Amino acid sequence: MNTPSVQVIARQSRLAARQLSSTSESVRNLALAKMADSLESVRRQILEINAQEVAKARQDGLSAAMVKRLTIDDKVFQYMLTRLRKVARRPDPLNRVLEGHTNPNGLQVYKKSVPLGVIGIIYESRPNVTTDAAGVCIKSGNAVILRGGSEALQTNTMLTDAMIEGAVEAGLPEHAIQMIRVPGHEAVGELLKMDDYVDVLIPRGGKGLIRRIAEETRIPVIKHYDGICHLYIAADAVPAQAVELAVNSKCQSVQVCNALETLLVDQRCAEQMLPLLQKAFDANDIELRGCGKAQQLLPDIVPASEEDWHTEYLAPILSIKVVGGIEEAIDHINTYGSGHTDGIVTQSLSNAQQFEQQIDSASVLINASTRLSGGGDYGLGSVVGISTDKLHARGPVGPDELTTYKWVAYGNGHLRG
Amino acid sequence: MNTPSVQVIARQSRLAARQLSSTSESVRNLALAKMADSLESVRRQILEINAQEVAKARQDGLSAAMVKRLTIDDKVFQYMLTRLRKVARRPDPLNRVLEGHTNPNGLQVYKKSVPLGVIGIIYESRPNVTTDAAGVCIKSGNAVILRGGSEALQTNTMLTDAMIEGAVEAGLPEHAIQMIRVPGHEAVGELLKMDDYVDVLIPRGGKGLIRRIAEETRIPVIKHYDGICHLYIAADAVPAQAVELAVNSKCQSVQVCNALETLLVDQRCAEQMLPLLQKAFDANDIELRGCGKAQQLLPDIVPASEEDWHTEYLAPILSIKVVGGIEEAIDHINTYGSGHTDGIVTQSLSNAQQFEQQIDSASVLINASTRLSGGGDYGLGSVVGISTDKLHARGPVGPDELTTYKWVAYGNGHLRG
Incomplete structure (x- = not known):
């Protein structure tokens, strides 16, 4: 030819x-x-x-x-x-x-x-x-x-x-x-x-x-830019479900755009959740980097810098931040996220609705792994990419x-x- | 303040x-x-x-x-x-x-x-x-x-x-x-x-x-670029309706983006239509510029250059081209048009459907003035502009x-x- x-x-x-x-x-x-x-x-x-x-x-x-x-x-x-x-x-x-x-x-x-x-x-x-x-x-x-x-x-x-x-x-x-x-x-x-x-x-x-x-x-x-994806574990999350969702979101495949990069944990459940999460992530060889409050509860983890909140690791590293409540979680995500995929773990309908409404991202997941955002699970069949633009095409x-x-x-x- | x-x-x-x-x-x-x-x-x-x-x-x-x-x-x-x-x-x-x-x-x-x-x-x-x-x-x-x-x-x-x-x-x-x-x-x-x-x-x-x-x-x-708008008068167009539509498309307001700039006349009706059109446009002080064939039928009009087919006059000037049929009309419009608004005058359903299907423009009008493309007649209420992009927003x-x-x-x- x-x-x-x-x-x-x-x-x-x-x-x-x-x-x-x-x-x-x-x-x-x-x-x-x-x-x-x-x-x-x-x-x-x-x-x-x-x-x-x-x-x-x-x-x-x-x-x-x-x-x-x-x-x-x-x-x-x-x-x-x-x-x-x-x-x-x-x-x-x-x-x-x-x-x-x-x-x-x-x-x-x-x-x-x-x-x-x-x-x-x-x-x-x-x-x-x-x-x-x-x-x-x-x-x-x-x-x-x-x-x-x-x-x-x-x-x-x-x-x-x-x-x-x-x-x-x-x-x-x-x-x-x-x-x-x-x-x-x-x-x-x-x-x-x-x-x-x-x-x-x-x-x-x-x-x-x-x-x-x-x-x-x-x-x-x-354009298909970063996936700086978050999961927020609300105070009322079922602990075992929260751990499973966090681990699946992060570990099912670390090199993909909808893998978890930053975990936000409500301060009201942090004391209970963080040790469970550390154990689960240790078993998956994930390096944890935490904010000051997370470090107080998990003294042996690496301190997270401002840079970490902006980073799409695409690697076995996870940053963890303890937040005061859903408002702080939403604010963090809308500030540091890339508008790709963000999730919440909660039993509360009002939490779920507030999160769904206020998160400015292509995909918002409630009690589901961030890894489920995409053409397959959304029923699109084949896709040519995942758009991080807001105009024309958003998401798959x-x-x-x-x-x-x-x-x-x-x-x-x-x-x- | x-x-x-x-x-x-x-x-x-x-x-x-x-x-x-x-x-x-x-x-x-x-x-x-x-x-x-x-x-x-x-x-x-x-x-x-x-x-x-x-x-x-x-x-x-x-x-x-x-x-x-x-x-x-x-x-x-x-x-x-x-x-x-x-x-x-x-x-x-x-x-x-x-x-x-x-x-x-x-x-x-x-x-x-x-x-x-x-x-x-x-x-x-x-x-x-x-x-x-x-x-x-x-x-x-x-x-x-x-x-x-x-x-x-x-x-x-x-x-x-x-x-x-x-x-x-x-x-x-x-x-x-x-x-x-x-x-x-x-x-x-x-x-x-x-x-x-x-x-x-x-x-x-x-x-x-x-x-x-x-x-x-x-x-x-x-983006809101040019409106190089066309009207194609098919061989079977009702002459009086074709003249009315052409005049309204061009003259109702010459400085707007959906005003007619190039009129395409089928060669099978050109001999009948062109004198009628000339008379109507003369009455509205519109300068006509024609292709070779149009000039043969209307010897006193200005010759149109290649440049004219590319021009959004926004002025009392109209270029006229005699075309061999609907294929040539569609081809001319898709080549020289700006994808804004283009229309056809015809009694034939198959002409209308072919034109609708093949014209690559934001607005396609059948037996209606090009001036009717827009937010008002499309029922959008107020608009902030008319997009000539194809992505996200097209038209009003x-x-x-x-x-x-x-x-x-x-x-x-x-x-x-």
């Missing part, structure tokens, strides 16, 4: 997007099914080429975490297929009538959901983003331009080619799914200039990458979030008076 | 926004009613101070158009009050449950609408933006920071003070409505840096102003468009497995 320039790709995407906007739900769902089938038919080749890239990554000294993210084993591959097939079964995000009415003068007005157009996805090593992003974009009638990390170039190429084959077989335009295959940073720079053709960029990766992209382009960017970004709307008015010679 | 710094204003707004997010619908609606009452009680003083600023503007040699925009007469004043009272009667945009379900494991998940937070409005001379913007922001539970043009400083100060009095009387926080009273461009520069406190900026003014703001700030900007920006949402999940000790 030749490697078209980024501008050619972007222009082709714009044309494909126009065709995609008129495709029926059944064609788009058939495409998703055929994309999964087509991937399945080259499973062995994909796993082989991926194994070669994994070996090369190890040789090049990439971190164990990066190598893990790069790897497609049977389980990951199956998961990729399952998600494509699942997103096919979701309700159509397009052509929903969001509101509508007929004016007294007879003008019929309605607002309906339509695709955004062309979506650019810039991501690092995980090849599952290739299939997840393509799936969510095709479901929502958008053309997608994929740009993955160089360490996964061969894997991503094979994944993309298989998906294109399936999509075209179902009747989608040839350029509905495209991939920038030119290596090097310049290609990303080119993509950032394509504001005439690309409607939105979704970078997946470190905060630095996202910030750089947002600052270097006029294309709107859906699935097919619905990749739509916009248009206003349509039917008249019969209606004029403005 | 003292003049707090922009940073103090921004910080106060953030705190007010937190309180506002918990206010009930009835308190917000009462505030809107009291804001209108309070304005009414100082009607005479407002008209007086405005008359002084209008006189000064004339003296300073401001254009007639700017002076007109600056002027509040009895009718404009009444309109401002009416809009505040109307927006009070609209359904509550907050706490709507947008979707929800209970997972098989019993986790209850829902998504509800919440305010964006702090909205900054940067605008030029029209003082009615002061009341419209405050009304839409308060309705949607947002704190607002107003920054109008220096030529209307006294008028805006008096309007804002009256509204604050009414809002506070109804029980809203003191800083729910604020105005930057410091003169000079530096204050706007300061506001652009307040990304820790301000959630969105809405500039109202020329394209240059909007572009500059969007490029100089990290705060998300809802009313109370609903100034909300975001949060995901809320209620569990009973739910963990991630």
